[in-house]
Each structure stands twice: as structure tokens, then as C-alpha cells.
Amino acid sequence: MKIPMLDLAEQYASIKGEVLTELDKVMSSSQFILGSNVKKLEADVAAFSKVEHGIGVANGSDAIHIALEAVGVGAGDEVITTTFTFFATGGAIARANATPVFVDIDPVSYNIDPKLVEAAITDKTKAIIAVHLYGQMADMEALKEIAVKHKIVLIEDAAQAIGAEQNGKIVGELGTAATYSFFPTKNLGAYGDGGMIVTNDDTLAENARIIRVHGSKPKYYHHVLGYNSRLDELQAAVLNVKFPHLKQWTAQRREHASYYTKRLNEKVGAYVTTPIVLEGYYHVFHQYTIRVEKRDELQAYLKEQGVSSMVYYPVPLHLQPVFSNLGYKEGDLPLAEKAAKEALSLPMFPEMKKQQQDYVIAKIEEFYNR
Incomplete structure (x- = not known):
């Protein structure tokens, strides 16, 4: 018997008709960038995460990076995170010109140990990134207490954990922001790359929307250096079909x-x-x-x-x-x-x-x- 890690073909067969219908609507509309499908997905995922804002971006790695820059993380800052995670977590910190500070894990959950986080805080610490590895949340209640006490930003890397909860609080509720990946293998996966930032912070959300379009607002007027990192309308259409499932x-x-x-x-x-x-x-x-x-x-x-x-x-x-x-x-x-x-x-x-x-x-x- 051949057993794959996952079987995307079988999943596609179950929703194929609906997917093709929605993709055809996008093609017929000829609106391919930040259209109605992206807006719907942003609203639905934000509501699911019990926050006000969803900002669709090109991938989960950019979601972390843009969230960091949107709260002002940059050169000279330190960001504490777990060492046991996919490279994108640490890479995003370095790409924001900050210094990653790695700490050890709780051996039961594989997630970052809050006690070690507090011990690693210095006067340069600007943020903590908690990774919810394998689909189980890190101890966000303890981490939020630490973040509030030290007045630092708390970001949830929830690439593997959309819908996870701790004591009735869902991913997105306890952090300054949470970031999702819609890579095809994820629990909610696109048919290509995609990502999202969700947050209740109005300033963070506005900054992230500006950063994802080359740092421009209004169009062609650039006050910050941003990136070309927009969630694709075709991918959003696929995700809108999948999300109810x-x-x-x-x-x-x-x-x-x-x-x-x-x-x-x-x-x-x-x-x-x-x-x-x-x-x-x-x-x-x-x-x-x-x-x-x-x-x-x-x-x-x-x-x-x-x-x-x-x-x-x-x-x-x-x-x-x-x-x-x-x-x-x-x-x-x-x-x-x-x-x-x-x-x-x-x-x-x-x-x-x-x-x-x-x-x-x-x-x-x-x-x-x-």
C-alpha cells in the first residue's frame, strides 16, 4: 500500500465543480488583483479569528515579515522566538533587519517555553513571535501576560494552526496579530502561495495594507519602502470555496x-x-x-x-x-x-x-x- 503524507487530489475531486465555477467567474470578471474574492476572504477569516482586520498577502512568510514591519520592528531591535520551527519564522525577523533571539521549547507541546521568553527579554526586545507548531497553540495566556508586562508586541505564527484554541480563545484573539499561511499543504490551503495577517490593531492593519503594495498610499505616492505582496484573486477564490469546509x-x-x-x-x-x-x-x-x-x-x-x-x-x-x-x-x-x-x-x-x-x-x- 502507498500512503502519502496528504492527498490533495482526493480533496480537489470533492469540490472540483465549485472550484472551477469560481475560477471561471474570476477569469470572466478580469479583476485579478485585490478584488471581491480577496475582500470576502479577508472579512471571513478575520471574523473566524474574532478580530476586525484581515490583510491578504502573497504567502505566510511575508505575513510574518510585514506584520513585524507594520509594528515598527527594525534595525537594533530583538525579537524572541522558538528555535524549533520552519525557517520562515526566523527569516522574517532577519529580513526586517532585527536580531532573532532563539529560546528552547516545552518538550510536551514542542512550543516556545514562556519562562524562557521572559528570561530572554532585554531593553532591545521589541516583539515575541509564538509559533503554534503542528496545530496546537503555544501558551498564549502566559505569553500575553509577559508581553503586556514588558510592553512588547506579541505575534502568533499560526501557519499550522488556523482554528486552534486555548481555553476557548481562538488563534488571533490573544496576540497583537496572527499570521496564516495558505500554502497548499496547510489545513486551509490554496492552489499556490498565499497568506494573511489578522489583527484588531487598526494602525498595524493600515500599515500592513500599505506595505503590501510597495508602500504606497495613495497609489504612486510612496512614503515607506514596501513590497509587492498581495494575495492573488484566483487563490482567494479557491480559498473561499474551501473555507466553509x-x-x-x-x-x-x-x-x-x-x-x-x-x-x-x-x-x-x-x-x-x-x-x-x-x-x-x-x-x-x-x-x-x-x-x-x-x-x-x-x-x-x-x-x-x-x-x-x-x-x-x-x-x-x-x-x-x-x-x-x-x-x-x-x-x-x-x-x-x-x-x-x-x-x-x-x-x-x-x-x-x-x-x-x-x-x-x-x-x-x-x-x-x-
Whole structure:
């Protein structure tokens, strides 16, 4: 059996007619830039996130970068974030000419440890970026308390966590702003790149709208250096078709995660640490990530058996060559370094069948029984 990490083709087949109808409307209208589809998506995603503003941009990486610049982060500033995340988080800080300050993780959730954040604050700290890794929120209540106490900006990198909650508060409610990625593999994915900033901060929203169109307002009058970073109208049309399905797709992901956890604990609980959903949290399971010894050997065996898997992420940001000038060394952030050697994400998508999950579980059991 061949088990992919996700099956976008099956999802497309279920909505194909509606997608093609909406794409044809865009083509017929000949309005391709910041048209009605982008406006609708911005309004709907902002309302879903319980905030006032949605600002569609070209991708999730730009969403973080533009959010930072929109709150005035720049040269001489420090931004604290987790080391265990996709490169875009740290890259956006550096692109804003600020200095990333990496801290270690909570080993249960894989997310940034608030206690370490507070210890890392200096008089140069301008912002914190909390990453909601794999679909479970970081401890935003604790982080917001820290941000308010020290009068610094708190941004949520929610590329993997649209719809996630902590104690009834959804992504977007507790931060100064939250950023989404609509990369095709995300829980709400476009058919190309796309991203969005959501916020209640009127000034941040206005600045972000200006920055995404070369820093111009009105058109052709440029008071700041901006970028060409607009959410594409065709991608917004696709996302508008998909968005009403998001809650159902999330429920299916959560059901698959529960099944994985139950069966893996029964079969290979001595060898595999399954993900823990923290009390009061609503995990949207962008990834289903286990921790194992002999991770690389297990991944190779699964590949031989037709099972896809991914390592998110093999090298923490503080050890990336591009950040070597910051002076971090191996051993500085040991919990993230350990997770990078043990974490393995298994196939996870809404349309996954029990038969497929059973096959994945059986092959993991075979590996450890050898």
C-alpha cells in the first residue's frame, strides 16, 4: 500500500465543480488583483479569528515579515522566538533587519517555553513571535501576560494552526496579530502561495495594507519602502470555496489523530511517544507527530513499505548556518535539539481512511518487533 503524507487530489475531486465555477467567474470578471474574492476572504477569516482586520498577502512568510514591519520592528531591535520551527519564522525577523533571539521549547507541546521568553527579554526586545507548531497553540495566556508586562508586541505564527484554541480563545484573539499561511499543504490551503495577517490593531492593519503594495498610499505616492505582496484573486477564490469546509476537515483530522494515538499506544507504546493535547486546548493537527528512538531507521523502513513520513524539523534555527553569526552552538537549546532527532510526522489528511492508518500503524509495529 502507498500512503502519502496528504492527498490533495482526493480533496480537489470533492469540490472540483465549485472550484472551477469560481475560477471561471474570476477569469470572466478580469479583476485579478485585490478584488471581491480577496475582500470576502479577508472579512471571513478575520471574523473566524474574532478580530476586525484581515490583510491578504502573497504567502505566510511575508505575513510574518510585514506584520513585524507594520509594528515598527527594525534595525537594533530583538525579537524572541522558538528555535524549533520552519525557517520562515526566523527569516522574517532577519529580513526586517532585527536580531532573532532563539529560546528552547516545552518538550510536551514542542512550543516556545514562556519562562524562557521572559528570561530572554532585554531593553532591545521589541516583539515575541509564538509559533503554534503542528496545530496546537503555544501558551498564549502566559505569553500575553509577559508581553503586556514588558510592553512588547506579541505575534502568533499560526501557519499550522488556523482554528486552534486555548481555553476557548481562538488563534488571533490573544496576540497583537496572527499570521496564516495558505500554502497548499496547510489545513486551509490554496492552489499556490498565499497568506494573511489578522489583527484588531487598526494602525498595524493600515500599515500592513500599505506595505503590501510597495508602500504606497495613495497609489504612486510612496512614503515607506514596501513590497509587492498581495494575495492573488484566483487563490482567494479557491480559498473561499474551501473555507466553509474547514471545520469539518479539522474534525476529521482530530478523529484520525485520536485513532492513531489509541492504536499506537496499544501496539507500540513502549517505543513511541504520541502527541499530547494539553488540557483546555483545541489541537487542529496540521501534523500528527510522534517521538521515537531510531527515528531515521524507522523513517527509512516506512519508506520501504510505501509509507510517507516527514521530519519537521531536522535542524533547529539556532544551528542553521545562516544564523552562525549569532553565536549559538550545539547544546545551547537541548530540548529542541533532542526533538529534532526524535520527531517524525505521519500521514495526516481529512480524507484518510482507517485502512490506511491501520497500515501505517502495522508497519511501525513491524519495525519495533524486528
